[in-house]
Amino acid sequence: MRILKASDQPSIKRSVDSGTNEQRATVKTIIESVRKGGDQALKAYSFKFDGVSLENISVTEEEKMEAYKKFNEQNLSVIREAAANIRLFHEKQLRTSWITTDENGTILGQKVTPLDSVGLYVPGGTAAYPSSxxxxVIPAKVAGVKRIVxxxxxxxxxxxxxxxxxxxAQEAGAEEIYKVGGAQAIAALxxxxxxxxxxxxxxxxxxxYVALAKREVFGDVDIDMIAGPSEIAILADDTAKPNEVAADLLSQAEHDRLSCCVLVTPSEALAATVASEVEKQLALLPRQEIAxxxxxxxxxIYVTNSMEEAVQTINLLAPEHLEIITEHAMSLVGQIRHAGAIFIGRYSPxxxxxxxxxxxxxxxTNGTARFSSPLNVEDFQKKSSIVxxxxxxxKDHGGKxxxxxxxEGLEAHARAIEARLKE
Structure with a gap:
């Protein structure tokens, strides 16, 4: 890995979100074809891109039952425990409606309503992502969404x-499932x-193609975000174990050729050892080429003059994942302003x-932790003001x-108030 000074303008930004002109044109063609051709267009694209000829795009009850029969009992237990942890965390995010009243009879409030329906895209093809x-699904269920696709x-x-x-999907509570991927799935949703x-x-x-399709349909429907390739930044000092730091960097590098992996440390010794350790571990990875x-x-690896400068560098990067592996890791959390998720200490990779x-x-991702948050229950709710x-x-406030x-030069607005005051 390259060892640089923090003054070398560290960045995790990658120009990948906008795609090429050809990719954008392809996505627009797919979307228009699905809008006009419906199911037939979906099946045609499944054959073209996935090499699959589908009679029925819906997942059948038989396929759902068959999945349980093929699934390892131990893995099922793990999924159920993970689902319980995820559900418990997101239940703490749940917002409810509220009302306030004033002595003069004013009532103000906010009505919180779950969305009627959401579509959840799960990447796949050659790999399975039950974690996605x-x-x-779980935050949508906690929010009260009735239809989850x-x-x-x-x-x-x-x-x-x-x-x-x-x-x-079934453990999380989603029953409406379709065997459709790519930009065509986004168009169908x-x-x-x-x-x-x-x-x-x-x-x-x-x-x-999925990212570009989500961008294209935004406005007709809402989207969560344009997710970019994964990234990790690790803030570490001499107390960190080099082999563990290297392993954590590679855990993101194996995701994608565009994944970004950064170590920020005031320790030149740690920087050099981690760089060497990354090379050793790379040689043993199954996904070595990608990583x-x-x-x-x-x-x-960015070497800073102090831990204070290291924290400033992390805030400049605004990483998707941040690990803090330092002697007093918890004491640094309050200084972190920009990170999607913060993992504290050696035992929280x-x-x-x-x-x-x-x-x-x-x-x-891609530095957007400066202004955005992880997916959460509120992403599946909307709010209406009550007046x-x-x-x-x-009478007390109408004149004002x-x-x-x-x-603002809006006479009709003023007259709408005064029409009631005259009575």
Whole structure:
């Protein structure tokens, strides 16, 4: 890994979100085709991109039951325990409606309403991501969403979804599941087909075509975020174990060739040892080729003059995942302003949050932790303001409201108030 000074303008930004002109054109064509062709277009794209000929895009009850039969009992227990942890964490985020009253009869408040329907995209094809299912479905269920739809690309060999995905979906409480992936799935969720009714919001990560499709349909439906490749920053001092730091960096590098892995430390000795350790461990990784490209292109170790400068560097990076592995790790948390998720201490490596601890692993990437948050229950709710003025309240304040309207040159607004004051 490259060892640099923190003064070398550290960054985790990668120009990947906007795609190429060809990719954007392809996505627009797919979306328009699905809007016009419905189920037939979905099946045609499944054959073209996934090599799967589907008679029925819906996951059948038989397929759901078959998934449980094929699923290991021990893994089922793990999924259930993880789901319980995730549910418990998100229940603490739940917001409810509220009302306040004033002596003059004014009633103000906020009505919190769950969305009617959401579509959750689960990446797949050659891999299974039951963790993505749990992290998207459970907060929606906690929020009170009645209709939760899952779409995921089918396996090229079987034409079915992986048992782990189907089991996780049912354990989390989602029953409406479709064997559709890519930009065509996003189009179906946004605009509907003969089989798939449209939804109000789409969440979940995917490849560049999925990301571009989500961006394209935004406005007709809501989306969670444009998720970029994974990233990790580790803030460490001499007390950190180099082999553990290297392993944590590689845990993100194996995700994607565009993943970003950064160590920030005031220790030159740790920097040098970690760089050497990364090379050793890379040679033994099954996904070595992917991880190596990530490390070479988007990996770096930044050496700072002090821990204070190291913290400033972390806030500049605004990483998706931040691990703090220092002698007094908890004391630094208050100084962190920008990070999607913060993992504190040696025994809290990032995979703990990926799968089991409870907080959501759908996190802001590419520096957007400066202004955005992890996926949460409020993402599946909307809020309506409640305003009630009594006759006395309007008489008390009507003149001021009319004056404010005229300040903006809106005479009809002022007259709407004064029409009631005259009576």
């Amino acid at each position: 299912v749990l992290m998207n 899952i779409t995921s690309p089918p396996d090229k060999k079987t034409g079915k979804l992986p048992p782990a995905v189907l089991v996780a 946004a605009y509907g087909t003969e089989t798939i009714a449209p939804v109000d919001k789409i969440t979940g990560p995917g490849n560049i 190596r490209e990530s490390i070479e292109n988007f990996g770096a 990032e995979p703990v949050g990926d799968y089991f601890a409870g907080p959501n692993h759908v996190l802001p 009630y003025y009594s006759e006395k309240a309007l 409201i009319a004056a404010f309207a005229r300040l």
